[in-house]
Amino acid sequence: MYRMHKMTPHEQNIIVSWRYPKPYHLYNLTKDDFDSKNDFFTVYRDQELVGMLKLHYNEGTCTLGLGLRPDLTGKGLGQKFVEAAVLFIKEQGCQTIQLAVISSNERAIKVYERCGFAEKDYELMLAGDVLQEFLIMEYQEEK
Numbered sequence: 001m002y003r004m005h006k007m008t009p010h011e012q013n014i015i016v017s018w019r020y021p022k023p024y025h026l027y028n029l030t031k032d033d034f035d036s037k038n039d040f041f042t043v044y045r046d047q048e049l050v051g052m053l054k055l056h057y058n059e060g061t062c063t064l065g066l067g068l069r070p071d072l073t074g075k076g077l078g079q080k081f082v083e084a085a086v087l088f089i090k091e092q093g094c095q096t097i098q099l100a101v102i103s104s105n106e107r108a109i110k111v112y113e114r115c116g117f118a119e120k121d122y123e124l125m126l127a128g129d130v131l132q133e134f135l136i137m138e139y140q141e142e143k
Contacts, residue, residue: 002084004053007040015042015052020070026102026127027067038065041088043081050077053085055092062094078111086115086139097139100125102132109135116140 007015012034020027034040043051050072054065068081089097101108103122117137125134 001045001080002050003044004041004084004088005044007034007042007052011042011049011052012040014049015067018067018070020073023104024070024073026130026132028128029067043084051081053088055089057094060094061096061098062089062092064089064097064099066099074107078108079114082111082115095141098136100134100136102127103135104133109137112137 012031016029016031018028019025037056039055039057041053041055042049043053049069051066051068056063056065064085066082066085068078086097097117098120099112099117100123101112103109116139118140119135120138121136123134123136124131126132127134
């Protein structure tokens with residue numbers, strides 16, 4: 001259903017133009033958010049660009065950042081999107097997957113929990129120019 005590939009500069013420009021409504025506007029990206037420390041992938045459903053992944057590998061752990069196109073959020077697509085991201089990461093050979101979500105984003109937290117992520121810790125991080133509390137979640141492989 002979903003396919004991922006390395007993000008091109010053209011796709012990066014499209015994603016930078018995406019605008020999330022409040023209170024999710026803290027997830028809006030700028031060109032400065034795309035750095036060489038991370039791997040960026042675009043996500044397509046059929047021929048349609050529907051999302052992006054930001055992957056950072058460190059000591060056997062992949063930290064996942066992801067974004068569904070703003071006009072597709074809140075429509076029941078999140079779980080399949082996250083499940084596809086997890087499968088993609090596991091296919092790359094990484095079994096430990098973590099993500100960070102603003103702790104007030106209950107909608108996303110519920111999706112992540114349904115996909116097998118569990119609460120691990122809390123951290124204060126910058127979201128734009130605002131210090132926010134983030135929930136760190138880790139993927140728990142079903143036994």
